Amino acid sequence: MPVTAQHVRETVDAYLAEHPDENDSLSALIRTLDQAGDTIASRKEFRGHVTAGAVLLRPDGRVLTIEHRVLREWLLPGGHVEECDTTLVDAALRELEEETGIAPDRVEPDSGLPLHIDVHTIPANPGRGSRGIFTSISGSCSARRPTWSSCEGRKSRRAHGSSPTR
Numbered sequence: 001m002p003v004t005a006q007h008v009r010e011t012v013d014a015y016l017a018e019h020p021d022e023n024d025s026l027s028a029l030i031r032t033l034d035q036a037g038d039t040i041a042s043r044k045e046f047r048g049h050v051t052a053g054a055v056l057l058r059p060d061g062r063v064l065t066i067e068h069r070v071l072r073e074w075l076l077p078g079g080h081v082e083e084c085d086t087t088l089v090d091a092a093l094r095e096l097e098e099e100t101g102i103a104p105d106r107v108e109p110d111s112g113l114p115l116h117i118d119v120h121t122i123p124a125n126p127g128r129g130s131r132g133i134f135t136s137i138s139g140s141c142s143a144r145r146p147t148w149s150s151c152e153g154r155k156s157r158r159a160h161g162s163s164p165t166r
Contacts, residue, residue, distance in 0.1 A: 002083045003041040003091065005033055008050055011088055015114050022117070029119050041081040048119075052091035053078025055115050056100075056107060066099050088114070 012030065016023055032040065032048040039045040053076045056064040065074040077099040078092060085091035089112055093104040 001086055002038075003050070003081050003085050003088060005036070005038045005040050007087060008033060008040050011112075011114060012117065014112075015117055018113065026117060026119060029117070041085075043080045049081075050088065051078055051080055052085075052088045052095060054092040054096040054107075056096065056102070064100065087112075 012026060012033070016026065028048070029050075036045050036047055036049070039049070041050055043049060055076055058064075064077065066077050067073070068075050077096045079095045079099070081088070081091045082094065085094060089109055093107070093109070096107065097103055
């Protein structure tokens, strides 16, 4: 079963219980969630939809980033929720593997709670049919075997604070 509005609501509620000062900044997400229902996880929901990302922390404190091909910016691994994802953590781990080659069994999720929830507007891209408010829910996970420099990922990647690797 794909990610449901109930799962997103429970995730946001748990996050807000830990970060009540962010209630106002997440009000657009909550309104959109109320309006969109279970389509909140669909990339075709143009009022806004959730995406998921992973914050991969190595024991030495470095954070993995990847170079976005289109934006040419260094970002955390993440992306759209797919039908095969049953939770936002599943989506984040799938995106981590797709974008870096790091399999889910090589990382240890920190918890089921997001590290951060960000609501932001993405510029329209008529060629891809995208517009509107998007919500990125990022969780943290620690590398069990922090050897991403040997990954076979398709995108450039680097540890925060180091030189890009290609």
